[in-house]
Every structure is written in C-alpha cells, then in structure tokens.
Amino acid sequence: MNTTWSPLNYKPGEPAPEAPILPPTPPPSSSPSMEPKNDLRPVVIGGKGSYLHIEDGREILDGCGGAAVACIGYGVPEVVDVVMAQSLKLPYISSSFFDSHIRKELSNWLLETSGGHFTKTYITCSGSEAMEGAMKLAHEYFVWIGQPQRVNYISRDESYHGITLGALSLGGHIARRAPFKPLLAPNVHRIPACNPYRQQLPGETDADFVARKAAELEHAFLALGPSTVAAFVAEPVVGAALGCAPAVPGYFAAVKAVCERHGALLIFDEVMCGMGRTGSLHAWEQEGVRPDIQAVGKGLAGGYQPVSAILASGRVVAAMEARGAAFTHGHTYQDHPVGCAAALKVQRIVQEGGLLANVRARGRCLEKLLRGRLRNHPHVGDIRGRGLFWGIEFVRDRASKTPFDPALLVSYRLHKAALNPPYNLALYYGQGCAGNGAGDHVMIMPAYNITREIAEAIVDRFVAVVDKVFDELA
Numbered sequence: 001m002n003t004t005w006s007p008l009n010y011k012p013g014e015p016a017p018e019a020p021i022l023p024p025t026p027p028p029s030s031s032p033s034m035e036p037k038n039d040l041r042p043v044v045i046g047g048k049g050s051y052l053h054i055e056d057g058r059e060i061l062d063g064c065g066g067a068a069v070a071c072i073g074y075g076v077p078e079v080v081d082v083v084m085a086q087s088l089k090l091p092y093i094s095s096s097f098f099d100s101h102i103r104k105e106l107s108n109w110l111l112e113t114s115g116g117h118f119t120k121t122y123i124t125c126s127g128s129e130a131m132e133g134a135m136k137l138a139h140e141y142f143v144w145i146g147q148p149q150r151v152n153y154i155s156r157d158e159s160y161h162g163i164t165l166g167a168l169s170l171g172g173h174i175a176r177r178a179p180f181k182p183l184l185a186p187n188v189h190r191i192p193a194c195n196p197y198r199q200q201l202p203g204e205t206d207a208d209f210v211a212r213k214a215a216e217l218e219h220a221f222l223a224l225g226p227s228t229v230a231a232f233v234a235e236p237v238v239g240a241a242l243g244c245a246p247a248v249p250g251y252f253a254a255v256k257a258v259c260e261r262h263g264a265l266l267i268f269d270e271v272m273c274g275m276g277r278t279g280s281l282h283a284w285e286q287e288g289v290r291p292d293i294q295a296v297g298k299g300l301a302g303g304y305q306p307v308s309a310i311l312a313s314g315r316v317v318a319a320m321e322a323r324g325a326a327f328t329h330g331h332t333y334q335d336h337p338v339g340c341a342a343a344l345k346v347q348r349i350v351q352e353g354g355l356l357a358n359v360r361a362r363g364r365c366l367e368k369l370l371r372g373r374l375r376n377h378p379h380v381g382d383i384r385g386r387g388l389f390w391g392i393e394f395v396r397d398r399a400s401k402t403p404f405d406p407a408l409l410v411s412y413r414l415h416k417a418a419l420n421p422p423y424n425l426a427l428y429y430g431q432g433c434a435g436n437g438a439g440d441h442v443m444i445m446p447a448y449n450i451t452r453e454i455a456e457a458i459v460d461r462f463v464a465v466v467d468k469v470f471d472e473l474a
C-alpha cells in the first residue's frame with residue numbers, strides 16, 4: 001500500500017494518511033523508553049576520546065557519537081573546566097527578566113559564523129524544543145506581517161523533527177508517530193522525501209528529477225491554497241529516518257524557489273546534520289540555499305550540556321522589530337548560562353582545532369573504506385552521506401532494492417551485535433528508509449577529531465559485524 005500523502009487526494013482539514021505500523025515496532029535507538037522489552041543496555045561508567053568505558057571492563061568504540069552528539073569526543077577537560085566555572089559563577093537566570101554575557105557571546109558567535117544571515121538566536125535545550133520553536137516562529141512571523149491565515153506546514157515523508165507533539169507532527173517517522181496519531185497536528189502535510197536511491201528513475205537526469213520533486217511541492221502548495229502555507233520544513237541531509245541521505249544537487253534551490261513564489265518560509269532542521277557534521281558548519285552551505293529559520297542541537301555543545309538553538313534570519317527578525325514585537329515563546333531554561341558556556345567552548349574547539357577540515361578529510365577516508373569494503377556486498381543497497389555522516393541501507397535483494405521483512409529487525413540486529421564482544425562498536429540504527437516502515441539502515445557518525453586509525457577500526461569492526469549478522473540470517 002502506498003501511503004505517501006498526495007495533494008491530489010487531499011481533503012481540506014484531513015491529516016495525511018499513514019501506513020499501519022508493522023509489528024513489531026522497531027526500536028528508535030535514541031529513546032530508551034521505546035526499546036524492546038528486556039533489552040539490557042551496557043552501563044557506561046566513563047568516556048575518553050572516542051571510547052566509552054563499560055562497567056564490565058570493556059571499551060566500546062563510539063562510531064556514532066551517541067546520537068550524532070559527541071562531536072569532540074568524551075572527557076575533554078577544557079570543556080569541563082568552563083562548565084564548572086560557569087556553574088560557580090552563574091548557573092541559571094530567568095531569560096524573562098535577565099540576560100547574560102555568556103548568552104550574548106554564544107549568540108554573537110552563531111550570528112557571525114552565519115555571515116550575518118541569522119540576526120537573532122533563541123538558545124533552547126533539545127532539538128525538539130528548537131523545532132517546536134521554529135514552527136511557532138514561522139507562524140508568528142506571518143501574524144506580524146498581517147497573514148495570520150498561514151497555518152499549514154509542508155514537510156516530508158521519512159523525516160524526523162523531534163518527539164514533542166508539534167515536532168512529531170512535522171516528522172514522517174511512522175514508528176515514532178504511530179501511538180500518538182490522534183494527538184498530532186492536522187495542519188502538517190507531507191510530500192515524498194528526496195531519496196534518489198529509491199525515487200530517481202533509470203536514465204532520469206538530476207535536473208529532471210529535481211523538476212519532478214519541485215513539482216510535488218508546488219502541487220502541495222496549490223492543493224492547500226498557497227496563501228495558507230507558513231513554511232516548508234526539511235533536513236538538508238536526512239538523518240535518523242532515512243540514514244544520512246543528501247538531496248540531489250539543485251533540489252534545495254528548486255524547493256526554495258517554490259517557497260519564495262508562494263511567500264512561505266523555508267525552515268531547515270539541522271539538529272542532526274548541522275554544526276559541522278557534514279563538513280561545513282551549516283549543511284546548507286553545500287546547497288547554496290539559506291533558510292529563513294533553522295534549528296540546531298546535538299553537535300552544538302557536543303553532549304557536554306543539553307543545548308539547541310533556533311536561528312532566525314534577518315527577514316524574520318526585521319518583521320518582528322518593525323512592529324516592536326517579541327516572539328511569544330520561552331522556556332524556564334532558555335538561554336541557560338552553563339549550556340551557553342559549554343556550547344561556546346565546544347564550538348571554539350571545533351573552529352580553533354580545524355576540525356571541519358578533519359571532518360572532510362576523514363569523511364573522504366570513511367567513504368572510501370566503506371565503499372571499498374561493502375560496495376559489492378549482496379545486502380548493501382546504498383552507501384550515502386557527507387562529511388562524517390554516513391548511512392548504509394541494507395536490502396534483501398540488490399537488483400530490485402527489496403527491503404528485508406521489518407520483523408527481522410535487521411538494523412537492530414546489526415546494532416546489537418556490534419555492541420557486543422568481540423566488536424565493541426556503537427552504531428546508530430533505524431528502520432523505515434524504504435518507506436511505509438520498511439527498510440533498514442545503520443549510521444556511522446563519529447567525533448570530528450577521529451584519526452585515520454579510528455576510521456579504519458570503525459570500518460573493520462562494522463564489516464565484521466555485517467558478515468556475522470548476514471551469515472546468521474542466511
């Protein structure tokens with residue numbers, strides 16, 4: 001059953017249809033509460049560099065930075081020092097009444113490194129909060145400019161934008177949405193993802209494919225009524241839901257043009273793919289397209305504090321300032337001084353250590369190793385990614401790209417086998433990349449400062465795990 005929402009079958013007021021969840025529900029790796037029952041997780045007692053120390057004495061090589069978070073590795077004393085110093089000096093202020101120097105410093109750093117494209121930041125704690133805020137900011141922008149009827153959002157299938165209800169409504173992650181469908185916002189409409197591996201037709205040029213994808217967005221605008229759409233929301237390189245999938249060249253320029261034609265905003269969710277993960281500070285730098293609003297998280301503070309941010313462009317901020325308005329938003333822990341201090345220090349380490357260059361160099365090395373070792377594997381369908389953000393999609397049959405039966409939990413088996421001796425390797429895993437809840441992928445997202453030896457160790461262990469799991473399944 002093809003459950004991709006289509007503007008052609010859309011009836012105003014109806015939410016997009018979804019596939020029934022295929023039993024058993026695959027466990028998203030970033031959320032322990034959704035793990036299968038009786039799944040015992042190793043207890044971590046410490047970490048240094050790219051290694052996690054386990055209470056049973058093992059050292060696990062972190063091939064995925066947790067959930068793409070630990071971008072400078074564990075146990076970096078300089079970050080711990082600033083966290084402690086800031087905690088002593090000023091652990092908390094209410095951002096409703098006060099401001100702090102450390103928030104200003106982080107904010108200035110984020111604005112300056114965007115070349116002045118963003119002119120305001122809101123420092124939040126999680127990616128979900130940042131995406132909720134981004135969604136709200138887009139609507140309030142239209143309230144400020146006298147277009148309050150813009151209440152619809154267009155997002156994409158096989159996407160993930162967070163776990164809170166607004167962000168979950170934006171995302172197309174079937175398994176994570178399934179139990180909460182009745183609670184999700186009806187004003188989010190999804191179009192197909194940009195997934196060249198599964199969607200680009202034989203012989204279809206990138207330009208023709210892009211034109212087809214832009215037409216899908218155009219149709220969605222027309223079906224909804226273009227003047228009712230607040231924003232199109234996308235991850236420039238899709239993370240958890242699709243497995244590190246970049247769009248084809250020209251895609252984002254084309255969809256941005258559609259948004260501009262209809263006066264809607266473009267929101268980028270760079271919570272996973274941003275802050276250097278793909279080799280440039282912002283993933284959009286490689287697309288030549290700037291968003292009106294952006295969310296970042298994960299690598300922003302590298303896990304030393306829970307920090308995310310909403311970045312607002314000059315267009316949005318100018319509208320707010322022209323009316324003397326303020327964003328009707330705020331969390332108790334917004335602009336948290338310790339979070340700001342950790343994020344600023346991590347970002348300086350990334351910048352001063354030339355780590356983005358290392359992401360690009362080690363990324364090329366990782367790609368070469370992965371392609372060299374796995375390109376011809378009978379169950380490897382696609383190897384995709386950018387920088388240190390690589391996904392491997394597994395299929396039952398390469399020629400037809402047929403996914404495995406989801407009940408086999410192939411990606412979970414790979415993750416679980418990798419964690420165990422003798423491999424001792426952490427890999428992020430997911431299901432759903434083939435659509436309708438099917439399709440298995442594994443993601444490799446190590447720290448930005450890995451050496452060539454660590455890249456080789458990750459691939460050596462990963463290939464051994466792949467061999468073992470598929471031998472067992474044969």
Ligand code: PLP
Nearest residue numbers: 126127128160161162239271272
């Ligand atoms: N957006 C994307 C692209 C993500 O990958 C995630 C988390 O994985 C989120 C938003 C939500 O972030 P958090 O889990 O910090 O709330």
